[in-house]
Amino acid sequence: MEALTRIDSVSCQGMIKMNSNELDNYSGKEWRRIEGYEGYYVSEDGYVYNVKLDHVLTCNSLVKGYKRINIKGKNYYIHDLVCTAFHGKRPKGYTVEHKDRCKTNNYYKNLSWETQKVNNNNRTHNGVHTQPLTVNQWRLLFDRYLTGMYSQHEITDWANTQFNRKSDTMVYNNILNGKVYKQWYAQLTTTELDEIQSTISKYKTYYRK
Numbered sequence: 001m002e003a004l005t006r007i008d009s010v011s012c013q014g015m016i017k018m019n020s021n022e023l024d025n026y027s028g029k030e031w032r033r034i035e036g037y038e039g040y041y042v043s044e045d046g047y048v049y050n051v052k053l054d055h056v057l058t059c060n061s062l063v064k065g066y067k068r069i070n071i072k073g074k075n076y077y078i079h080d081l082v083c084t085a086f087h088g089k090r091p092k093g094y095t096v097e098h099k100d101r102c103k104t105n106n107y108y109k110n111l112s113w114e115t116q117k118v119n120n121n122n123r124t125h126n127g128v129h130t131q132p133l134t135v136n137q138w139r140l141l142f143d144r145y146l147t148g149m150y151s152q153h154e155i156t157d158w159a160n161t162q163f164n165r166k167s168d169t170m171v172y173n174n175i176l177n178g179k180v181y182k183q184w185y186a187q188l189t190t191t192e193l194d195e196i197q198s199t200i201s202k203y204k205t206y207y208r209k
Contacts, residue, residue, distance in 0.1 A: 032085040037071055042085050046078040046106030065103040065153040083111045102157040137163050138184050146195050
């Protein structure tokens, strides 16, 4: 079965739809060609597909919290690929802005080209702060981390967005290791503590790359 159905119309030129049984999880998304790489497509939310191999590439590294992928030996930030494909080429002097401040949310509507000055101003004046967590926020942070689906960079982005904060990864690392909010950390069960350390260890090697 052919992996792709091309849509050839003025409004949809360059887009594709998956119909391969192996790619059911990626169907229904909007895909566009990656300029300069024939047979490579990027989806509206940051997946990269290789037509020849009929394979969705794995994002195997994060750099300062941003997802990065390797295409034919060259590294690209996912947000750059999505923004270029869906919003046009990068204007001179512009960088990608994540509107919700979450570095791993590469949905095209969350991205835009902005000057570095605007990007920096948005980080400074978007109302974020570093007030202490409430006990409910602290518990929600741990419940989310215990799903095992978040690296420390990703849980940092999630928590800063969820709680309207501006803290770095080290702050959340200290929280997850019980170095702060010790009175609440002491209430965690042995099983929860083991799961937390297991998740932290899981990503240590991953982020040394």
